[in-house]
Amino acid sequence: MTGLFSEIFLSALLFGAVTAAVPLLLAGLGEQMSEKAGVLNIGIEGMMIAGAYVGFLAAFSSESLWLGFLCGALAGIAVAAIMALLCVRLGLNQIVIGIGLTLGMEGLTALLHHVQFSRTYPRLPAADITPIPLLADIPVIGKAFFQHNLLVYLAVLLVFVMGYIYRRTQFGLNLQAAGDKPAALDITGVDVVTTRTAAVLTTGALAGLGGAYLANVGAGIFVPFVTNGAGFLGIVLAMLARGRPLWVLFGALLFGVSLSLTTALQVAGINIPTDIIQMIPFLAVMVMLVVFGRRSSLPAALGLPYVRGAR
Amino acid sequence: MTTETFTAEPAGIPIVSLEGVTKRFPGVVANDDVDLQIWPGEVHVLLGENGAGKSTLIGLLSGLQQPDEGRILVDGKPTVIASPRQALSLGISTVFQHTMLVPTLTVAENLLLGARWWRRPDKESLRASVDEISRSLGITVSLDAYASELSLGEQQHVEILRALIRHSRVLILDESTSMLSPSGIEELGTLMRQLVERGMAVVFITHKLREAASFGDRISVLKLGRKVGEIAPDRFSRLDEDTLISEFVEMMFGKRSGDPEDVPRVPHPDLERKAPVLAVRGLGVTPTAVAPGLADVSFELRPGEILGIAGIDGNGQKQLADALAGQAPIDSGTIELDGRPVEGTPVHARRDAGLRYLTDDRLGEGTVGSFPVSINLLLKQIGDAPFWRRGIEQRAEIDRRAIQLMTDYDVRAPGPHTPIGRLSGGNIQKVVLARELSDGAKVVIFNKPTYGLDLANTLATRKRIGDIAVGGKSVLLISTDLDELLGLCDRIAVMSRGRIVGIVQNGDTARTDVGRLMGGLAA
Numbered sequence A: 001m002t003g004l005f006s007e008i009f010l011s012a013l014l015f016g017a018v019t020a021a022v023p024l025l026l027a028g029l030g031e032q033m034s035e036k037a038g039v040l041n042i043g044i045e046g047m048m049i050a051g052a053y054v055g056f057l058a059a060f061s062s063e064s065l066w067l068g069f070l071c072g073a074l075a076g077i078a079v080a081a082i083m084a085l086l087c088v089r090l091g092l093n094q095i096v097i098g099i100g101l102t103l104g105m106e107g108l109t110a111l112l113h114h115v116q117f118s119r120t121y122p123r124l125p126a127a128d129i130t131p132i133p134l135l136a137d138i139p140v141i142g143k144a145f146f147q148h149n150l151l152v153y154l155a156v157l158l159v160f161v162m163g164y165i166y167r168r169t170q171f172g173l174n175l176q177a178a179g180d181k182p183a184a185l186d187i188t189g190v191d192v193v194t195t196r197t198a199a200v201l202t203t204g205a206l207a208g209l210g211g212a213y214l215a216n217v218g219a220g221i222f223v224p225f226v227t228n229g230a231g232f233l234g235i236v237l238a239m240l241a242r243g244r245p246l247w248v249l250f251g252a253l254l255f256g257v258s259l260s261l262t263t264a265l266q267v268a269g270i271n272i273p274t275d276i277i278q279m280i281p282f283l284a285v286m287v288m289l290v291v292f293g294r295r296s297s298l299p300a301a302l303g304l305p306y307v308r309g310a311r
Numbered sequence B: 001m002t003t004e005t006f007t008a009e010p011a012g013i014p015i016v017s018l019e020g021v022t023k024r025f026p027g028v029v030a031n032d033d034v035d036l037q038i039w040p041g042e043v044h045v046l047l048g049e050n051g052a053g054k055s056t057l058i059g060l061l062s063g064l065q066q067p068d069e070g071r072i073l074v075d076g077k078p079t080v081i082a083s084p085r086q087a088l089s090l091g092i093s094t095v096f097q098h099t100m101l102v103p104t105l106t107v108a109e110n111l112l113l114g115a116r117w118w119r120r121p122d123k124e125s126l127r128a129s130v131d132e133i134s135r136s137l138g139i140t141v142s143l144d145a146y147a148s149e150l151s152l153g154e155q156q157h158v159e160i161l162r163a164l165i166r167h168s169r170v171l172i173l174d175e176s177t178s179m180l181s182p183s184g185i186e187e188l189g190t191l192m193r194q195l196v197e198r199g200m201a202v203v204f205i206t207h208k209l210r211e212a213a214s215f216g217d218r219i220s221v222l223k224l225g226r227k228v229g230e231i232a233p234d235r236f237s238r239l240d241e242d243t244l245i246s247e248f249v250e251m252m253f254g255k256r257s258g259d260p261e262d263v264p265r266v267p268h269p270d271l272e273r274k275a276p277v278l279a280v281r282g283l284g285v286t287p288t289a290v291a292p293g294l295a296d297v298s299f300e301l302r303p304g305e306i307l308g309i310a311g312i313d314g315n316g317q318k319q320l321a322d323a324l325a326g327q328a329p330i331d332s333g334t335i336e337l338d339g340r341p342v343e344g345t346p347v348h349a350r351r352d353a354g355l356r357y358l359t360d361d362r363l364g365e366g367t368v369g370s371f372p373v374s375i376n377l378l379l380k381q382i383g384d385a386p387f388w389r390r391g392i393e394q395r396a397e398i399d400r401r402a403i404q405l406m407t408d409y410d411v412r413a414p415g416p417h418t419p420i421g422r423l424s425g426g427n428i429q430k431v432v433l434a435r436e437l438s439d440g441a442k443v444v445i446f447n448k449p450t451y452g453l454d455l456a457n458t459l460a461t462r463k464r465i466g467d468i469a470v471g472g473k474s475v476l477l478i479s480t481d482l483d484e485l486l487g488l489c490d491r492i493a494v495m496s497r498g499r500i501v502g503i504v505q506n507g508d509t510a511r512t513d514v515g516r517l518m519g520g521l522a523a
Helices: A007-036 A044-062 A065-089 A094-117 A141-145 A150-168 A170-180 A182-187 A192-219 A230-241 A245-267 A274-295 B054-061 B084-089 B107-112 B123-137 B152-165 B182-197 B209-215 B233-238 B241-253 B317-325 B347-352 B362-366 B373-377 B395-408 B425-437 B455-470 B482-488 B510-518
Strands: B016-025 B028-038 B043-047 B069-074 B092-095 B170-174 B201-206 B218-223 B226-231 B278-285 B294-301 B306-310 B332-337 B355-358 B443-447 B474-478 B491-496 B499-505
Touching: A007 A044, A007 A141, A007 A150, A007 A170, A007 A192, A007 A230, A007 A245, A044 A065, A044 A094, A044 A192, A044 A230, A065 A094, A065 A192, A150 A170, A150 A192, A150 A245, A170 A182, A170 A192, A170 B107, A182 A192, A192 A230, A230 A245, A230 A274, A245 A274, B016 B054, B028 B054, B028 B069, B028 B226, B043 B182, B043 B209, B054 B092, B054 B170, B054 B201, B084 B092, B092 B152, B107 B123, B107 B152, B123 B152, B152 B182, B170 B182, B182 B201, B182 B209, B201 B209, B209 B241, B218 B233, B218 B241, B226 B241, B278 B317, B294 B317, B294 B332, B294 B499, B306 B455, B306 B482, B306 B510, B317 B355, B317 B443, B317 B474, B347 B355, B355 B425, B362 B425, B373 B395, B373 B425, B395 B425, B425 B455, B455 B474, B455 B482, B474 B482, B482 B510, B491 B510, B499 B510
Parallel strands: B043 B201, B043 B218, B092 B170, B170 B201, B306 B474, B306 B491, B355 B443, B443 B474
Antiparallel strands: B016 B028, B016 B069, B218 B226, B278 B294, B278 B332, B491 B499
């Protein structure tokens, strides 16, 4: 067990955990907004992979990481628009459409990538680091938490922005009403479909951004299926967090650690088959569901399309 | 029969008027050429039975639905009320029958809903205006309580408050008394009076005659989607309550009568000489935290007899019915049907032996809402020939049977394939009756059979119960409506805390005897 508790191992583990947690955080926060508004957004994995592909392509061709993030978010919005049209406006089944979008986007991005790059996998240069003055110099912790790309800090800031939106703004009230009792929102003159559409598009933007970060910063490369269930983990986080953004952050970090173990143990020279280590996050999901899942109360109208005046 | 002409109307123009409004749904004309004026300073009662088209009319006024024909005028100008937002901006607010507050938000947050999304919620000015309005009306609401913590009456107050904060001119109250206690109904009446004195127009929807007479200034009566009559304020104020009610009844049912529920009882002769068909002895069920249980319940039921079970709701009536039908286990005692013990047999065996149970929970327990009427009619015979053969559904047989039963029991539905959940309460009750009474019923247990039904269906159901007994079957009638029991039963047993505290022969003194027993005194 040489080096398991060495400084290098710990800071590599935690650094990796943060890097792995950011896409989960963005996906979880996005999913949380959709669910709050009453839309079970299963298509989020598709939005992430679209964001990863388009974000990578934009960053690769323009050599600008931030243009990559922007294009990734826009790609997520585009996929979310399909979801919003079919599930929110036309009231089709959210689960079926969500699965369809995910599978479709995984296939489409794999195909496009294959056509474009054949079997080569070009890499992006390592992402810029914005160290936070003073904090970045703390041993272990500094390297692990305060020497990241700017987007990482913005993602953490977003947690608090979301909390503010849900608790203190009219839009937050509308979201909650749309999820818990859409008819009550409708009769006060707020359009339920518009409110839910806004939530789903925001989800798309955050998922797309998360996908772009995952490809451009986390992996530095796009390979088909690169998101590898990150969007689904985002759904789990949103379900467990029940409308509390801070819980999404904690959950994302927890999953980040278990994802990061995969690489960190290899760095430490511990010989466990990677397949087993890669199962850890999903085992963690089941454990967390058993421990916390039973108490989670989801919005009353989650997954139900709203039809005005329906009896 | 529109009785009054325009000469009787107040000066000025109505806030809202409907002209020849027609609204159709698949299979039904919900509103048929309806004219209606809503005037400031008046409580306009819309009276009608279930399915008369009241709810549709509200949907049209509140922007939830659009008329197929005719037009709506607001302040004299033809207006399309395209959405709830537009209805609100025209000054039309609606308090729906089922509460429209978000249970997970506080009262304040509920009142803040509806502002533009980029605005910041302004709780301070909300608090000020709520304080002012609620003080002038004499109602209190706690802004920081969650909506789910409020009683139904309090939730209604919040919704009325919401209308006032938005400076509404028209307040529509849809069946607002149906969930309220008697004192809550009185409060609402006072509140309505205060609102019209401020110059608002109140549209009060109800199917209760007495409320219509005591709260209204003007009344419009709807029947099967048509407006069949109107009494304008000057005439309304000149008539006393009884005259008003008999006029309502005439408009609603086309016959004049003092009290439509007053149907003379037909006694069933020679009951004592027959052997009991159902004998219950020493029935006991252990009470639970939520239900009272049963203790030493014994009675006999003879062929052709109607035995009533009176008592305040929740004194073991439901437990008795469930125990007899086999839906809940018993701890002690015997149940004999035709001399054979059945207490150990399951539900379907008792049903096959002729014991039928019509639950009070018609939609939850009695039917499957999303299944068609035809399957609901056969719900307790699923898998039986000739409707199923080797597990395969025989469509033609099922439909033939369903149509036959629907005709016999006057079930009004678009067809046998309509999901039963779309039917009115009265029609669902008819389906359940048809299912339970057909084929070999001997003893029929009714639990609150007329609860939640409108007058016509109530009377039809009571007549049906009387006919069952005349046909030689026995009825156990559980009801909290003493008049219903006195009008139908041969004997009335009174239940209190899971016991039968006395059985009274129906007759001249029965009302006081039963009343004394219910009040805890010996008969």
